[in-house]
Amino acid sequence: MRIRRILAAVTATAAFAGLGLTGVATAATAATTVTATAQGAPHYVTPNQCRQGGGTPAINEPGNLCKGGTYDGQPVD
Numbered sequence: 001m002r003i004r005r006i007l008a009a010v011t012a013t014a015a016f017a018g019l020g021l022t023g024v025a026t027a028a029t030a031a032t033t034v035t036a037t038a039q040g041a042p043h044y045v046t047p048n049q050c051r052q053g054g055g056t057p058a059i060n061e062p063g064n065l066c067k068g069g070t071y072d073g074q075p076v077d
Helices: 002-017 021-038 047-052
Strands: 056-058 065-067
Touching: 047 056
Parallel strands: none
Antiparallel strands: 056 065
C-alpha cells in the first residue's frame, strides 16, 4: 500500500515537472530504492530514549523491545 502511494506521488510530481514516461520510471526506481534502504537495518534505541519517547524498555523480556511511545517495537540496546 505504501509503495502505491509513493509511486502515485512520484508520477504526479513527474507529470507536473513535464517529464515523459522514461522520467517517471527513473523517478519511481529511485523512490523505491530509498524506501528499501530506509527499512534495511533495525534501529536500536537506548533505554533512556525509549523512556523519553513515552515508552517502557522491556529489557528483561524476549526481544528487548521498547513498549509504547514513539519507539514502540524498536529493539533496546
